[in-house]
Structures are given as C-alpha cells and as structure tokens.
Amino acid sequence: IRKPVIGTYRGYEIISMGPPSSGGVCLIELLNILENFDLKKYGFGSSYTIHYLVEAMKRVYADRAEYLGDPDFVEIPLEKLLSKEYAKTIANEIDTLFATPSSKIVRSVSPPEEGSHTTHYSVVDKWGNVVSVTTTINSYFGSMVAVDGAGFFLNNEMDDFSAKPGTPNQFGLLGNKANSIQPGKRMLSSMTPTIVLKNGKPFLILGSPGGSTIITSVLQVILNVIDFGMNIQEAVDAPRIHHQWYPDVVYYEKRGLPLDVIENLGKRGHKLVERRGFQGEVQAILIDENGVKYGAADPRGYGFAMGY
Template sequence: MDRIDNRHKPSKNEQELKRSTGTHGMVASAVHEATEIGAKVLRQGGNAMDALAAVQFALGVVEVFNTGIGASGFLVYYDQQTKKTSVINGHSLTPAGADKEQFLDEEGEVIPYFQQSIDAKSVGIPGIMKAMDVGLKEFGTKPLAELIEPAAILAEKGFRVNWQWDEVIEMLHLRLGDEAKKLFMPKGVPLVEGDWVENKDLAKTLRILLQRGIEALYEGEIADAIIDTLKKQGGIMTKEDLKNYQAPIEEAIMGTYRGYEIAVPGPPNGGGIALLQLLGILEGFELEKYSPSSWEKYYLLAEAMRLAFSDKLAYMSDPNFAEIPVEGLLNKDYIKERRKKIDWISRNPEIDCGNPWKYQGSDRPKGQVKVFQTGKDTTHFTVADRWGNVAACTSSNEHIMGSGIMVPGYGFLLNNDLTDFTPEPDHINSLAPKKQPVSAKVPTIVFKDGKPLLTLGSPGGPTIVASVAQVITHILDYGMDIKDAIEEPRIYNSMGPNIWSEEGIGQKEIDKLREMGFEFDDTERPIGNVQAILMDHQKGILHGAADSSRPGSAIGINER
C-alpha cells in the first residue's frame, strides 16, 4: 500500500520566510505574526528575554489552540553577562484538592483518554505567564506593557486564519466547549484558511495584564473568572491554588555530546534527561559513517529511543515527590551498558528500563515502565540578541485545544495538563495534590567551548525528544545547514514496534527495518516542529530556521 503524506506543502514564499541570517539578533517561532513581533522588540533595543515574552503573548493570539494565558511551559535562558544558564519552571501544578483516583470510574477502571482530556478536573494551574513574569523581572529590560501591547492589538484588530487553524478546527472541533466554539466556529460555521478572525475578549484580557501586571491572572479578576468557569463544570481548582503558584528559577541540567555541552531542564521535565541519554547512547557509534537517510541511522535512532524512553517512563517524576536517579541515568558506564542492547540483528525484544540506581551506590530495585497517553501539541520559539543572550521556550495547552474550555469573556483556553500523569494510582508519575506531571518539553541550548552554538526545541508531546535529538545530530554529526537539518525526514519510536515517520524515508530503508521487526503506519506525518538558531561566532552571523510543518518563520536582525 502506498503511504499517505499529511504534511502541508509550503509555497515558495512561505519557504523563504523560514530561513534567515542576522548579525544583531534572531527570532524563530511557529507563526509568522509572532516572529515579526519578537523581531520588532529586538530592533527597538530589547534583549532576548524581552523578545521571547513578546512572542509568547503573540502566540497566545495567533496559536491560541496550542498556547496562551492558560498554558504552561519551560524556559531556558543563557545570560551572556554572567555566563550562566537558568531554567524557569513554569510547568503546571495540580490543585490542592486533586484526588489521585480522579481519572478512574466507579469500578476503578481508567476513564477513556478523550473524556479525561475535556474534563474540568484535568486543568492544571497554568504557569507560563508566571514564568514570563519571573523571566522579565530577572533578565528583561523592557516594561511589561510594551511587550503585551502588540499582542493585544493583534487580537483586537484581527488577522487572517492560516492553514494550521483550518486543519486544527477541522480535525478537533469535537473537543470544543460552547464558549470556544464562538471563536473557532462562529454561528456554527468553522473558520477556514483566509477568514478574518478577531478575539476582542482576549484583547481585553491582555490589557488587564498590561495595566495590572501578571498578578491579575493569579489573584485578580482573571483568576476569579478561571475559578468560576471551572466550578461550573465540576473543576477543583481554587483561588488559593492560583495565588500560591510559583515559577522557580532552577539550574539547567548539563550533559555532553561529542565535546559539546548541552543545557536542558531537569525533572519534573523528563525530556531533558531523555535527550541527554539518547544522545549519550548514540555517541558510542560513528553516526557519520552512515548516510543521513540510511536504514542504519534510523535503526540506531529507533533502538536508542526505546532505551531512553523506557527509562523516562520508569523513573521520571516530580522531584518533590520521588527521588530520581539523575546521576545514574546520565552515568557514562550506565549508558554504555544500555548501549549494548543494540545488537544490529533486530528490534531487540529484551529492551526494557535499566537499573540506574546501582550506578549511584543504591541497591534499590529497578523501576516499572508504565505507558500512558499524553497530549501531542505544543509550540516552541527561540531568540538570540545582539549581546549574546539566548532564550528558548516550549509552552503548551497540553493537547491541541487544551481542555476545550474557554474562559467566557476572556478569550483563552485552559490546559489539560493533568492528563500527563499516569491515571492509575501509586505509580511514580501518578497524580497527587500540588504535584507537577512529567513533561517531555525540552528547550535546549548547545555550547561549544563555553559559548552558545545552537538553540532549538519542538512541540510534539512524546515525539519532542526525538525531533530535537535528530536535528542536533544532523548539525553536529553531519554538518548540515540548519534549515536542511530541520527538514531532513525524522522518525519516532517508543516502546512498541511501530515507527512514526515523515515523508521522504526510502522504501528500501522501510523494508529493511520491517525485516528487523519494526512496523510502519501507512500514513506519513509531521513529527514535531523545530525552531532553531545556529550561532557562527567566527563570522558573527546568526542562522535561524523554522520548520515547514507550521506557518512559522525566522527573522534576522541586521545593523542599520
């Protein structure tokens, strides 16, 4: 059977927007209007943190189904002055009244995922706005109002619906609550590409934040509206939950790959550790010996993913609730032991989680792999400024359209982040009050000789780590141009035999992997949506690129 490709084919004009160079700054995001707003902030003297925040506010307008005021996420920031890389943890948190069995029915069986995902009890305390507020106070230079106003104007005056809106509404309109339908399906008619859309309720909300600060989301009238909306639909969040939320600044986890240093978020972010593990496993092979489109490369990637992801499923959790063997998971000898599972004969049926505890002096037994469904869409954006500061953020409503619950009169969706917990009780990632679920988000900065060389990230839920790892290897192992590295076809494999793949992988390679025990869907699909910036310090040039799988762009800033 011929395989079907679902990837949008960008026009020549769209492709031209997705690659850029600059000497005094760079912005890359998944929607062109948001990239333009971030670039304007850089041109007006703002730094990377200022521009990143402006992009987040704008994406909450033009990519409202993936991120926004009700979203959560992680932010990685490199401060050129202090040479320090920090993580701002704006991930969601469970309300104090959460019940570890709230996604079980009366018989103790797990409620179907769709039902969980549109339940008001799936909404976590949103953190991305708090993270932006903390980031701006710590690293920013521009007033908050100046960074919110462009997004407010965009929401008020409106913009053209792009093809991503068209596809999302067509596929996922059944997730929408009555209030959300007013925006996405006015008078019962779905918006389509080319339609003009305004979100005056969101413009009002942004101006409240502009005038009263981000605190208005956590203590003021927006907070009141969130709680009132959730209570009417059986939610459990309270005003105290919102008021008590904090977005701490944390140290980045640092790993290495072929002489490069890599900065990622740590737990409860599971994506960072998984990325470092995956790259560590690949480091034991001369990847460049094999063509980037060879079955050998795809085989190594698929087996390395299975090794890293089985450990992620077994050991990742909120560190306030469980001890996590980070030292053992990243131990070179442990990774060498895991690497031996790749036998070049077949999809190794013996692959399971390992036991990293013994590599940090503990006799604890190995963990238990628990596979659970997660949301699959998010957004990533990144900025580098003229002074050498670098900012990267991955933020999300969790599932596309989040919970489907839009706050009446305020124009934004609420997340369904609590579906990122394992629904069964008593697992390391089971739901509990005031706990953060494991996240796959992995905004990343790569360093060479102490200087930032590359920053990137991707949406895609469980596929995020796979996308980021492959683009890193395409650049560092194969020496690809940044745009080519992003467009090179990617795969994703978890614990099962089924490999997800993008258009462009050869039939011979697919047939060979099938012989080795892997399976492929008949439908090709975009895997992730990588936004990246590559820094050429010798020439003083920044190279930016946006993935073709969304209507994004990269815009470079040049000295005038």
C-alpha cells in the same frame, strides 16, 4: 526555579530542561547512547543509523516511564540516567543487526497512545543572550474551556500525569507511580527547550512542540548538524522518525524513508508505520564561529525566522 540538566555530545555541551520535564534527561541519555556509534560513517537516513536511533529511543522511553516525575515528590536517579557509563551499558545491549522487541526491554510498567497545542520559540538578542522557550496547554484547545473576557484556553495538563500507571495516555506514553497524581505535584512533560554550546559559546538554540515526539525531534536536528554536517535549515527540514517504547512501532513521515531502507529495517525486525501527518515543528537558531546567526523555521508548521 528548577536547575537545567547538562551533558555533552562529541565535544559540545548540551543544556536542556530538567524534571518535571522528561525532555532534557531523555535527550542527554539518547545522545550519550548514540555517542557510542559512528553515525557519521553510517550516514543520514541509512538503515544502520535509523536502527541505532530506534533502539536507543526504545530504551530511553522505557527509562522515562520507569523513573521520571516531579523531583519534589519522587527520587530520580539523575546521576545514573545522565552518566556516560550507564549509556555505554545500554549501547552494549543493542544488537547491531536485529531489533529488540519492546516486550524484552523490561521495566516495572507494562501496557494493557501529549499535547498537540504546544508552542516553541528560540531567541538571540543583539547582546548575545539566548533563550529557548516551550509552552503548552497540552491537547488542541487544552480543556476546551476559555476564560471569559480573557481570550485564552485553560490547559488539560492533568492528562500528563499517570492517572493509572501502566495505562497509556492520549499520546500512547506509559507512566509509573513516579508520575502519579498527588496534591501540589507537577506532571511529567516532554518539553525539550535546549541550548547547545560549542567551545563554551552558544551554538544551537532549539526546541519543538509535538508531545511525546518533542524529544526525538530535537534529538534528530542536533544529530543532523553535528554528525551529518547539515546547515540549520536542512537539519530542521530533514525527515524524522520516532519510537517511544510502546507501542512497539517506528513511525516515519510520509516519503521520509526510501523503500530499500524500509525493507532493510523490516528484515531487522522493526515494525514501521507511515505517519498521517508530520512530526514536530522545530524552531532553531545556529550561531557560527563568526557570530553570524541563522534562523530556521520548520516547514511542518506556521512559524518563521526573522532578524533584527
């Protein structure tokens, strides 16, 4: 049994998956950085908001590549990565007007593009117990080897290791020796099943499939609720962006950004690419102050919300 990682964001408590998943660490580090900016003032989808999101994402994915792996095999500076002080130093590095090229965010790994078959579900029972679960076989159909008579595919999670540090895996993610292959070691993932508490009580239960985009998908739903005041379905439906340090590209969903925002971000030095498909498939539950539960299934996928 692994311990979760715990942080805070604007008075809310964030509980998420710890290593060997990178999801919780990266999510909390991102929130800690973004807490230094008044996103509510800038507004959802503005060039300023997206600029700060992207610049934070670059730096956090660089830390992911540098430090994260199986804690049974490598020493991870968790206290540093989860600290508000470290996040403040990163926030202070971010230029308010111009993009920092990924090549200038230096780590010991540098480049020469996770699973497409991941499932997430969020559950609340009648007693108020909450569960956030993400499972995966990594790529579509995993290893493409099915177990005779059992009806399921074996995974190809070995690709989540850094078989050759500095060379990207199938999702473009770079890794360091911290995530190299060793006997008995667990590979690094991006799974980010998360529970958000408000005044000590469950408020948000969420997660997503999507490989390297899981972290940024979960992040943006949390921001949409806490900073931008959306209801849970609006927060899940809203268009998303993604940057993972390398390649040095901001991916955005089709018709997800207005032309003026695209032009403004381009002038700031960001390289933008419209996705061919969608980003993530968040399944979420929000529990309001009266105990009313609101379920939201992402229209990007085939999930649905149901009650009891």
